[in-house]
Amino acid sequence: xxxxxxxxxxxxxxxxxxxxxxxxxxxxxxxxxxxxxxxxxxxxxxxxxxxxxxxxxxxxxxxxxxxxxxxxxxxxxxxxxxxxxxxxxxxxxxxxxxxxxxxxxxxxxxxxxxxxxxxxxxxxxxxxxxxxxxxxxxxxxxxxxxxxxxxxxxxxxxxxxxxxxxxxxxxxxxxxxxxxxxxxxxxxxxxxxxxxxxxxxxxxxxxxxxxxxxxxxxxxxxxxxxxxxxxxxxxxxxxxxxxxxxxxxx
Amino acid sequence: xxxxxxxxxxxxxxxxxxxxxxxxxxxxxxxxxxxxxxxxxxxxxxxxxxxxxxxxxxxxxxxxxxxxxxxxxxxx
Numbered sequence: 001x002x003x004x005x006x007x008x009x010x011x012x013x014x015x016x017x018x019x020x021x022x023x024x025x026x027x028x029x030x031x032x033x034x035x036x037x038x039x040x041x042x043x044x045x046x047x048x049x050x051x052x053x054x055x056x057x058x059x060x061x062x063x064x065x066x067x068x069x070x071x072x073x074x075x076x077x078x079x080x081x082x083x084x085x086x087x088x089x090x091x092x093x094x095x096x097x098x099x100x101x102x103x104x105x106x107x108x109x110x111x112x113x114x115x116x117x118x119x120x121x122x123x124x125x126x127x128x129x130x131x132x133x134x135x136x137x138x139x140x141x142x143x144x145x146x147x148x149x150x151x152x153x154x155x156x157x158x159x160x161x162x163x164x165x166x167x168x169x170x171x172x173x174x175x176x177x178x179x180x181x182x183x184x185x186x187x188x189x190x191x192x193x194x195x196x197x198x199x200x201x202x203x204x205x206x207x208x209x210x211x212x213x214x215x216x217x218x219x220x221x222x223x224x225x226x227x228x229x230x231x232x233x234x235x236x237x238x239x240x241x242x243x244x245x246x247x248x249x250x
Numbered sequence: 251x252x253x254x255x256x257x258x259x260x261x262x263x264x265x266x267x268x269x270x271x272x273x274x275x276x277x278x279x280x281x282x283x284x285x286x287x288x289x290x291x292x293x294x295x296x297x298x299x300x301x302x303x304x305x306x307x308x309x310x311x312x313x314x315x316x317x318x319x320x321x322x323x324x325x326x
Contacts, residue, residue, distance in 0.1 A: 007265065008265060009262075009265035009266050010265055031309070031316075032255075032258050032309050032310075032312065032313045032316050033258055033261045033262050033265065033309065036258055036259070036262040037262055037265060037266065049316065049317040050317070052317040197303075199300075199302035200302065200306070201261050201264065201265075201302050201305055201306075202261070202265045202271060203264055203271070203274065203275075203297060203300055204300050204301070204302030204305065205300045205301075205302070207302070207303060222303075
């Protein structure tokens with residue numbers, strides 16, 4: 001299981017590329033440019049994206065992907081699955097396929113790759129360890145009513161598919177308003193959010209749009225947008241810990 | 251018959267050919283690179299402006315059957 005990062009040919013590690021080149025069978029989920037590239041590395045390359053259906057729950061689609069991967073594995077082939085971004089971040093079928101393969105006695109491994117979060121850190125110039133970081137899939141953030149600390153930054157994934165179970169794109173307007181209200185409870189309606197999207201191409205600036213939280217329901221949210229919410233307040237220093245440690249954080 | 255996808259081919263070349271990237275970044279040489287792929291004026295402008303959203307829309311037109319990837323399902 002390998003990832004091709006965000007800019008496919010440029011972000012794929014030499015280790016992952018070798019896996020793609022040497023595999024008996026390559027299955028992939030990549031954009032059109034990535035598909036063009038991977039076909040040059042391995043003639044067996046076949047996309048999984050035809051398994052998406054606008055009328056099918058995505059969880060069903062992911063099950064079908066796992067079935068397709070395991071079918072090739074059970075034929076005794078050395079299978080490499082190449083996925084956009086990091087294969088283990090915000091991906092269902094990779095983890096499920098590895099788990100299924102291992103349970104059937106087949107060796108299965110995942111290689112690290114560049115994720116959208118890696119690009120966000122670089123493009124926004126933020127250090128996730130500076131003030132801490134919450135990171136949630138947007139729909140699950142609402143469903144599980146996650147508790148936020150406004151002194152910690154927040155990343156929300158897949159806001160562009162908020163409340164949508166199928167492969168359709170476009171957040172549910174009611175869900176977007178609910179998300180706005182929930183965030184306002186911790187950060188306030190005037191807080192500034194960043195709508196971020198990395199460029200998938202070798203030539204292309206990242207998209208970085210700063211918006212007020214109160215404006216979120218009226219904004220067009222593109223499918224691959226990630227929402228970054230900077231901290232709203234400074235963290236409180238714990239007096240006891242400070243006394244024991246003998247120093248204040250810098 | 252292979253599909254005619256000059257913008258996809260151009261963006262692919264930018265990923266795999268660093269000399270080509272240098273040609274495209276060089277104002278004096280970029281028009282010849284654009285001509286090589288028969289790119290129209292709006293595509294050329296999007297490349298010069300490094301406007302990936304416009305380029306993405308143009309790539310989508312070349313691949314009308316391509317599905318946008320949403321990699322993760324959420325579970326209730």
